[in-house]
Amino acid sequence: MSQNPALKKALMLSRNIDLADLTGGIMSQPTQHVLLIAPVMDALQQQLDTHYTVHRLYQHSDAVAWLADNGAQIGAVVTRGDIGVTTAVLENLPQVGVIAIFGVGTDAVDLEYARRRDIAVTITAGALTDDVADLAFGLLLSSARQLCQGDRFVREGRWLKESSALATQVSCKRIGIFGMGNIGRAIARRASGFDMEIYYTDRKVDSSLPYHWCEDVLSLASNSDFFIVAVSGGKASYGIVNRQVFEALPKHALVINIARGSIINEQDLITALQNGDISGAGLDVFANEPNVPSALIEMDNVVLQPHVASATHETRQRMSNIVFENVQAYFNGQILPHRMN
Numbered sequence: 001m002s003q004n005p006a007l008k009k010a011l012m013l014s015r016n017i018d019l020a021d022l023t024g025g026i027m028s029q030p031t032q033h034v035l036l037i038a039p040v041m042d043a044l045q046q047q048l049d050t051h052y053t054v055h056r057l058y059q060h061s062d063a064v065a066w067l068a069d070n071g072a073q074i075g076a077v078v079t080r081g082d083i084g085v086t087t088a089v090l091e092n093l094p095q096v097g098v099i100a101i102f103g104v105g106t107d108a109v110d111l112e113y114a115r116r117r118d119i120a121v122t123i124t125a126g127a128l129t130d131d132v133a134d135l136a137f138g139l140l141l142s143s144a145r146q147l148c149q150g151d152r153f154v155r156e157g158r159w160l161k162e163s164s165a166l167a168t169q170v171s172c173k174r175i176g177i178f179g180m181g182n183i184g185r186a187i188a189r190r191a192s193g194f195d196m197e198i199y200y201t202d203r204k205v206d207s208s209l210p211y212h213w214c215e216d217v218l219s220l221a222s223n224s225d226f227f228i229v230a231v232s233g234g235k236a237s238y239g240i241v242n243r244q245v246f247e248a249l250p251k252h253a254l255v256i257n258i259a260r261g262s263i264i265n266e267q268d269l270i271t272a273l274q275n276g277d278i279s280g281a282g283l284d285v286f287a288n289e290p291n292v293p294s295a296l297i298e299m300d301n302v303v304l305q306p307h308v309a310s311a312t313h314e315t316r317q318r319m320s321n322i323v324f325e326n327v328q329a330y331f332n333g334q335i336l337p338h339r340m341n
């Protein structure tokens, strides 16, 4: 056993090491097997394949049988934020010490279970913030200035025959941000550049922020010309943007969601759009991806994206690097650089 305190600490943070072994016995090494729950970027898969034995759970038709036979050798799980990993899978991985998420959402992982098992969870915080905030603003501008309608108007040759409709101004309006975390703050910074009046709500006020605090989501809604959902998903926010919120919004309001489909009650959103309780929506995420309700697809005042807020070459490469760094640190017995639990 090393007497170097830094190395000893790093080894203790590597959760697959039997602490009893740190007292001087034979030290057990984490197994060098990675379980991939869903496909990730090709470059990351190649990097993992080069260094470790990678098992692709999604390629096994009988995943339950495969896990029963092979789960004991897995040291690290790699997955996506929207897919996560089920507790039933983790129960078959007695040696697993890290879940490395390609993304920042942890709503598809039972963090309480991971804590009880002392399984580290790592995320790609910081790597995607700007891209997601950019897409939120892209959706806001597309919805308000009717960019998709204008594009269709030109392509369909209608400009030759008629005038296009007037749109809605963005600058100097009120933006309500639900969830003032990394992405919410990046959206607020962009909104400042548009001279917007910024309102927000979160679990608690941050008095260092120069924005208007709202006690709850309903009071935020009543102060929003543009209502942006940037809160984390999971049980606490499930369906929280519902009929009451749509009724509290002004009728001219636009709703943008770049966080998780589960946060909005999708049927209530469709009803609010059909009834004219709000004037439109810009959505990157949905309740049951990749299935999008036909009612939304048919509406001209809704802009739809296929969950691509972080999908740029630059950001996905940074996310890949972070996932690999964490897997590597884990198998090398080092402190995990992006651990969140």
Ligand SMILES: NC(=O)c1ccc[n+]([C@@H]2O[C@H](COP(=O)([O-])OP(=O)(O)OC[C@H]3O[C@@H](n4cnc5c(N)ncnc54)[C@H](O)[C@@H]3O)[C@@H](O)[C@H]2O)c1
Residues within 6 Å of the ligand: 103, 104, 105, 106, 128, 129, 132, 179, 180, 181, 182, 183, 184, 201, 202, 203, 204, 230, 231, 232, 233, 236, 237, 258, 259, 260, 284, 285, 307, 308, 309, 310
């Ligand atoms: N569309 C995409 O591709 C994409 C990409 C990245 C992130 N996301 C989603 O965006 C979410 C936000 O990302 P982030 O990096 O800003 O995360 P973050 O952890 O920095 O911020 C989340 C904020 O939500 C707040 N919050 C959580 N639950 C709440 C509740 N019930 N009520 C009020 N506030 C609550 C937290 O206090 C925190 O400030 C992620 O959890 C993820 O699901 C989506």
Ligand SMILES: O=C(O)[C@H](O)COP(=O)(O)O
Residues within 6 Å of the ligand: 080, 081, 082, 102, 103, 104, 105, 106, 307, 308, 309, 310, 311
């Ligand atoms: O692919 C995704 O789901 C996002 O780009 C990143 O994941 P997250 O939404 O969980 O951060």
